Amino acid sequence: MKKGLRRGLKVLGGIMLATGLLLMAGTAYEAYQSTQDMKSYPPPGKYYEVSGRNMHLYTAGRGEVTVVFASGWGTPNPYVDFSPLYDKLKSKVKIAVYDRFGYGYSDYTDEPRDVDTISEEIHQLLRTSGQRPPYIMVGHSLGSLETLRFAQKYPDEVAGMVMIDGGSPEYYSTVEMDTPEWYFASARFLVKTGVARTLLHSDRMMATLVIDPKLVSTPMKKAATISTLKHAYNDNVMNEMRHSKINASHVLENKKQFSFPLTILTAGSDQPNEGTRAWQADQAKFASWSKQGNQRLVPDAEHYIHNSQPDIVAAEIMKLVKTSSDL
Incomplete structure (x- = not known):
């Protein structure tokens, strides 16, 4: 024995x-x-000094109207994430995709990740880089909060807004982060020990964790992989999540119905469950944030509607571009 x-x-x-x-x-x-x-990670855009750090902004296209994109929480590389839309838009409008601190090609910051600080950083970036308002603002997922707060703080600089499966402040103010902290710590451990790099060699894993490789070019796929390994669940990203409920409440406290058009794009499902139905009901109410608000359910779309249904997203953006141009 x-x-x-x-x-x-x-x-x-x-x-x-x-x-x-x-x-x-x-x-x-x-x-x-x-x-x-x-x-092999050159920035596709330019760096601008914001609050003493380098913040990255990618711009392309031409036109009198500038469409500004805000990525969802934890999206490692916003430039890659929104890339399925570029060819559909840049011949008609100017596009501007920013990386919050801790994302893409931007630096990290010691500044708190409250929604006022983030929206002020975005404003400073757009102004310093020479962008011309009023903008069409496009927010994905949790990016809805900073987009709304930007419009509250700088109402004369927004001509319209599109939310891509973005939650309302009412929704985010009641939602707790249900993923335990150990999960994110484990993910960082997998990155540090090289395990995550090995996993990302699989296109199936890449599609699950980052972006469907079929949607982007090989250089963009590489950029997405590098960004994921570099930024996954860093302190800036995690602090955004920890602030999300407070940020939503702050936006809600300053609620005032917007006069510009607001389009809510909601990922649809053929077999909605209880949670999906609750989300869709909230999305319909979200449209009331504007006097010209409307919601569109996008069938057979994933949460990243701009990846799975880019034609629909581009078309809805162009509707607001035309509206703002006619004013």
């Missing part, structure tokens, strides 16, 4: 030693590859 126990402990010790050595090797490899990644 004792011999069997000793043998078992030796086997366990060997497994633990081998695992430790593999993790050490993976950590060293990841550190080296991260350094190499930065050599």
Whole structure:
């Protein structure tokens, strides 16, 4: 019995030693590859100084109207995320995609991630980079909050707004972060030890965690991978989530019905469950934030509607562009 126990402990010790050595090797490899990644990670846009740090803004296209895109929470590379829309828009309008601090090509910041600070940073970035308001603002998911707060703080600079499966302040003010902190810590551990890099070699895993590889070019796929490994659940991103409920309440406290058009695009489902029906009901109410609000249910769309149904998103944006141009 004792011999069997000793043998078992030796086997366990060997497994633990081998695992430790593999993790050490993976950590060293990841550190080296991260350094190499930065050599092939040129920003597609330009850097501008905002609050003493570099903030990245990608612009393209032409036209009198500028469409400003706000990514959803945790989207590692907004430039890649919105790329299925570019060819559909840039011949008609100017597009501007910003990276919040901790995202894409922007620096990290020590500033709090409350919605007033974030919206002020966006305003400073757009002004410093020479963009001309009024803008059509497009917010995805949790990006709805900073988009709404921007319009509350700078109402003369917004001509219209499109929400891409973005939640209302009423919704986000009542929702707790239901994913435990250990999950995010585990994800960072997988990145640090090189496991995540290995997983992202799989197109199926890439489509699950980042973006469907079929939707983007090889260089954009590489940029998305590097961004994911560089930024996944960093402190700025996590602080945004921790502030989300308070941020939503703050936007709600300052609620005043907008006069500009507001389009709510909602991902549809052929077989909605109780949670989906509640979300869709909230989305319909969300349209009341504007005197010219409307909601459109997009069938067979995922949460990232601009990836799965870019034609529909582009068409809805262009409707508001035309409206603002006719004014």
